[in-house]
Amino acid sequence: MRQASALSSVSKVEEEFAPQANSSYHSHAHVQFYGILGGFSLVACAFICPCLQPKRKETSKEFEKDKALPSNCASLEGSSLSKPLPGFASDASISVLPKSTGCMSFTMADIARITRNFSASNVIGHGGFGTVYKGNLGDGNLVAIKRGKKPYALKVLQNEVTMLSKIDHLNLVKLLGYLEDDQEHILIVEYVSNGNLREHLDGRHGVTLNLATRLDIAIDVAHALTYLHLYAEKPIIHRDVKSSNILVTDKFRAKVADFGVSTTGPTEVGETHVSTLVRGHADYVDPEYLQTLKITTKSDVYSYGVLLIEIFSGRRPFELKRPSNERVTIKWAAHKIIEGNATEILDPKLELTPAASIAIGRLMDLAVQCLAPTRKYRPTMQEVAAVLWDIRKDYGNSSQAPTPTRASVDLLPC
Numbered sequence: 349m350r351q352a353s354a355l356s357s358v359s360k361v362e363e364e365f366a367p368q369a370n371s372s373y374h375s376h377a378h379v380q381f382y383g384i385l386g387g388f389s390l391v392a393c394a395f396i397c398p399c400l401q402p403k404r405k406e407t408s409k410e411f412e413k414d415k416a417l418p419s420n421c422a423s424l425e426g427s428s429l430s431k432p433l434p435g436f437a438s439d440a441s442i443s444v445l446p447k448s449t450g451c452m453s454f455t456m457a458d459i460a461r462i463t464r465n466f467s468a469s470n471v472i473g474h475g476g477f478g479t480v481y482k483g484n485l486g487d488g489n490l491v492a493i494k495r496g497k498k499p500y501a502l503k504v505l506q507n508e509v510t511m512l513s514k515i516d517h518l519n520l521v522k523l524l525g526y527l528e529d530d531q532e533h534i535l536i537v538e539y540v541s542n543g544n545l546r547e548h549l550d551g552r553h554g555v556t557l558n559l560a561t562r563l564d565i566a567i568d569v570a571h572a573l574t575y576l577h578l579y580a581e582k583p584i585i586h587r588d589v590k591s592s593n594i595l596v597t598d599k600f601r602a603k604v605a606d607f608g609v610s611t612t613g614p615t616e617v618g619e620t621h622v623s624t625l626v627r628g629h630a631d632y633v634d635p636e637y638l639q640t641l642k643i644t645t646k647s648d649v650y651s652y653g654v655l656l657i658e659i660f661s662g663r664r665p666f667e668l669k670r671p672s673n674e675r676v677t678i679k680w681a682a683h684k685i686i687e688g689n690a691t692e693i694l695d696p697k698l699e700l701t702p703a704a705s706i707a708i709g710r711l712m713d714l715a716v717q718c719l720a721p722t723r724k725y726r727p728t729m730q731e732v733a734a735v736l737w738d739i740r741k742d743y744g745n746s747s748q749a750p751t752p753t754r755a756s757v758d759l760l761p762c
């Protein structure tokens with residue numbers, strides 16, 4: 349029963365995304381499923397380097413007014429703001445960050461003060477770039493300070509500055525400033541107050557995200573990526589879409605962060621960006637990129653497919669402690685869909701109501717499309733967002749999904 353639904357929805361999605369190809373969808377759908385399994389083997393074997401709308405449409409929920417600083421703000425004393433960034437490839441070059449009114453100016457002494465001398469109690473996270481601190485400007489405004497490790501940090505900082513300075517979207521973390529000299533590589537970005545998505549899926553903030561909220565978050569991320577792919581000055585490929593890079597606001601909406609490995613590039617095969625180093629997280633990486641070292645915006649779509657399954661199953665893309673046939677979450681989910689048991693993918697923390705059952709079937713069909721091993725069969729992020737809106741609308745109309753209330757603002761111990 350569920351299989352029929354999953355497959356027929358796959359067909360519907362295919363018709364929407366590729367109107368010419370419809371008659372052979374059954375075999376095509378299976379090719380896609382098996383492709384996911386095959387594609388994953390490639391991912392698993394590969395060596396991985398560690399590492400919208402034009403404007404957001406009105407949504408049913410209002411975004412919070414974060415205690416954020418003015419946007420597009422970037423000016424730091426002692427930095428090379430007005431000079432071209434050193435060591436930059438021409439396709440990623442900018443010479444000056446936008447000069448907008450209300451820009452903040454910081455010195456290293458300011459940064460030390462607002463982070464209480466990089467105090468351990470101000471640490472909010474660690475990543476490939478370095479350590480992230482909460483900074484209190486003293487007037488009630490908070491910022492996130494990303495202090496880079498050397499020597500990796502310089503290139504990442506320059507890339508993140510270049511990318512973030514080009515963009516302005518509600519669902520993307522804003523750059524407020526940076527500092528780069530011989531000693532320090534520091535980014536000052538909008539502070540997003542409610543942890544990252546992975547922490548929420550793990551229940552580390554004391555609340556379970558309900559299905560409606562997960563849908564809203566999925567839509568926010570789809571809008572952010574659509575904006576990057578279609579509406580930024582030049583198409584931007586994020587290249588590191590993963591749950592720890594999705595930050596959650598107090599109103600449980602999402603902002604995509606971390607542009608350290610992003611690149612400007614083409615949207616479609618035929619005008620691809622060639623990268624000699626594989627970037628991004630192994631669990632989310634596009635198998636076609638691994639094979640060809642060429643990326644397009646469809647590489648983000650693949651990562652988004654992995655993320656979609658993660659959001660609604662609650663499982664990490666790879667879970668070592670599971671039985672061997674369940675360790676690779678997209679593979680486990682693909683089997684469930686083929687067997688007609690897509691509803692079993694739903695996070696057990698969520699109630700399987702009739703509305704949830706329909707929604708999860710449609711969501712998994714969409715994920716399968718995003719995970720097509722061949723790029724041309726993947727939808728664009730704009731198409732993904734449109735399908736998600738439909739699912740959200742139908743689910744919203746048929747359920748009385750409560751909004752999560754935060755039991756605690758502090759992280760529970762891991």
Ligand SMILES: Nc1ncnc2c1ncn2[C@@H]1O[C@H](COP(=O)(O)OP(=O)(O)OP(=O)(O)O)[C@@H](O)[C@H]1O
Pocket residue numbers: 399472473474475476477478479480492494521537538539540541543544588592593595605606
């Ligand atoms: N602007 C921000 N506001 C609030 N918290 C943030 C912000 N940026 C990052 N964090 C927190 O710090 C953590 C580390 O962030 P960072 O971007 O350095 O690394 P990452 O994305 O987790 O890993 P990697 O850099 O290896 O991809 C994030 O997962 C998040 O919890």
